[in-house]
Amino acid sequence: MLHGYCPPERFLSYLTWTQIADLPDKANTVIVLPAGSTEQHGPHLPCAVDTIIAAGVMGHALARLPASVPAYALAPITYGKSDEHLHFPGTVTLDGTTLLETVTQIGESVYRMGFRKLLIVNGHGGQPQVMEMAARELRLRHGDYVVLPHFTWRVPNVAGQFMTDREKRLSMHAGHAETAILMALAPHTVHMEHAVANYPPEFPSKVLSGDGRPACAWTARDFGTSGVIGDPLPATPEQGQAILDSLAQSWAQGIQDLFAMHWIERDAQTWGRSHHIGDIAST
Numbered sequence: 001m002l003h004g005y006c007p008p009e010r011f012l013s014y015l016t017w018t019q020i021a022d023l024p025d026k027a028n029t030v031i032v033l034p035a036g037s038t039e040q041h042g043p044h045l046p047c048a049v050d051t052i053i054a055a056g057v058m059g060h061a062l063a064r065l066p067a068s069v070p071a072y073a074l075a076p077i078t079y080g081k082s083d084e085h086l087h088f089p090g091t092v093t094l095d096g097t098t099l100l101e102t103v104t105q106i107g108e109s110v111y112r113m114g115f116r117k118l119l120i121v122n123g124h125g126g127q128p129q130v131m132e133m134a135a136r137e138l139r140l141r142h143g144d145y146v147v148l149p150h151f152t153w154r155v156p157n158v159a160g161q162f163m164t165d166r167e168k169r170l171s172m173h174a175g176h177a178e179t180a181i182l183m184a185l186a187p188h189t190v191h192m193e194h195a196v197a198n199y200p201p202e203f204p205s206k207v208l209s210g211d212g213r214p215a216c217a218w219t220a221r222d223f224g225t226s227g228v229i230g231d232p233l234p235a236t237p238e239q240g241q242a243i244l245d246s247l248a249q250s251w252a253q254g255i256q257d258l259f260a261m262h263w264i265e266r267d268a269q270t271w272g273r274s275h276h277i278g279d280i281a282s283t
């Protein structure tokens with residue numbers, strides 16, 4: 001069914017329009033939009049990795065919420081801006097303008113329904129800028145709209161415990177952490193017999209890149225023919241389950257924090273200095 005990893009009772013599109021119209025406390029209800037991609041992830045992982053991770057982690061997070069916290073997920077965006085991978089079959093990419101417009105219009109639709117809290121959880125490292133631009137555009141249009149663009153992996157989780165220093169610094173795509181969590185979320189799609197390790201070269205300037213990650217623009221084929229950027233070989237299903245549990249726990253807390261949060265409000269005519277950061281308070 002369409003809800004995938006999301007508990008069906010928290011999948012917004014399973015509700016009728018009248019049920020959505022009658023929902024209580026829509027101003028604080030958290031609407032979760034997982035944003036993924038469809039792009040090559042090496043010879044051992046499916047092209048849907050980023051969508052599976054964003055939707056899978058948020059589904060597990062929503063399943064952990066107390067019933068008293070109102071939150072619903074939209075169907076994930078399954079196509080993203082993946083042009084750094086377009087030299088490999090399986091990659092389906094939108095350009096940045098199209099994705100920006102897509103996310104903005106989905107956000108407008110959520111606002112039009114009466115919701116005022118939108119959490120965009122992006123699973124693809126090639127498009128956080130687009131999510132941030134869409135979120136800012138929505139905020140400019142609506143001073144009572146709380147829009148939070150975030151990255152699936154950028155909340156407390158245990159992935160680092162399993163990774164080497166080199167992997168933490170240089171892995172960017174289809175490496176240890178993504179492979180492990182796929183073993184937990186969609187084991188039948190992982191083909192470890194084809195897994196290979198492949199790292200980018202250390203960046204030749206400590207000033208321009210302190211951790212050695214590539215600072216110049218790149219595409220995946222710049223680093224080799226496999227499409228992998230990292231080392232998937234040490235990944236295990238047990239690690240993947242631990243990583244998934246820790247991400248889901250953090251995101252469940254994050255959704256509850258967003259539900260309870262009172263972010264700054266401004267009306268459409270308010271410009272300049274009538275509000276400031278000190279106005280933020282939690283209940």
Ligand SMILES: [Zn+2]
Binds near residue numbers: 050173174
């Ligand atoms: Zn990925």
